[in-house]
Amino acid sequence: MSVDQHKHSGLGRAARALLAGVVSVIPVLATFWLLVSIYRILRNLGDGMIDGLFDFLNRQRGLDPERADPDLLWSFEFPGSNLVLALLPVLILFSVGLAVTNRPGRRLLGWFEAQIAKLPLLGFVYSSIKQLVDALRQLGSERKFKGVAFVEYPSPGCRLLGFITGNFRDPQSGKDVTAIFLPTAPNPLTGFVVIVEDERVMKSDLGMEEASKLILSAGLVSPLSAEEVAAKS
Numbered sequence: 688m689s690v691d692q693h694k695h696s697g698l699g700r701a702a703r704a705l706l707a708g709v710v711s712v713i714p715v716l717a718t719f720w721l722l723v724s725i726y727r728i729l730r731n732l733g734d735g736m737i738d739g740l741f742d743f744l745n746r747q748r749g750l751d752p753e754r755a756d757p758d759l760l761w762s763f764e765f766p767g768s769n770l771v772l773a774l775l776p777v778l779i780l781f782s783v784g785l786a787v788t789n790r791p792g793r794r795l796l797g798w799f800e801a802q803i804a805k806l807p808l809l810g811f812v813y814s815s816i817k818q819l820v821d822a823l824r825q826l827g828s829e830r831k832f833k834g835v836a837f838v839e840y841p842s843p844g845c846r847l848l849g850f851i852t853g854n855f856r857d858p859q860s861g862k863d864v865t866a867i868f869l870p871t872a873p874n875p876l877t878g879f880v881v882i883v884e885d886e887r888v889m890k891s892d893l894g895m896e897e898a899s900k901l902i903l904s905a906g907l908v909s910p911l912s913a914e915e916v917a918a919k920s
Contacts, residue, residue: 719806726773727750730769730772730775732776733773733774733775733776734772734774736775737763737772738763739760741760741761744761745760745761756918784899800813819876832851832852832868832895833850833851833852833853833854834850834851834891835848835865835890835893835894835898836849836850836865836888836890836891836896837849837889837890837891838883838888838889839887839892846889847869848869848891848893849867849868849870849871849878849881849903850868850890850895850898851867851890852866852867852868852880854885857882862884863884863885864883864884865882865883865884865885865888866880867880867888868880869881870902872903872905873902873904875899875903
């Protein structure tokens, strides 16, 4: 092996090692960044609520928060206060969740949504956001999707990957049909629903997680390991 070939081989190994390091570190850094961002958002929300509360209390005492001596003002500062501020919005959301899971809370929420729906523009925006949130909550849920299936399209031998969402009888043909959601890659929040006759549905042995990874990665992540692929070939 010449000097140039040895140099290129060494550079290739170094590049592959660098790429492997980047690929390994990116998920960790992205997860850490997401957690830090969520913590900061929650802390800022809690800080805003507490500051508003203490400003109100200080004004009731006859003190202007902008002009009074800071030593005379009530404040929410002590060791660990940032953590408490971050947990405050979580506690409020938890309380709201408990409230809307019982009958009086559901009735109150339903009444509120009905009033919002009557407003021309705000009602449309609210209902659209609510539908998006519901879709995000239900996406990939095994309780909602009944399995993974393929639909032959656009030509014989080509298949689209989808999730079975329901079964019913076609009132026109009288045949049993299956509703399949076909998500787009790599954004599974969009897609379309096709109605396929039961005998034309090609069910897959893929699990929900495997199919989701295949779609999210645009096919880059194989649902099977190298050993499983070799065993089936």
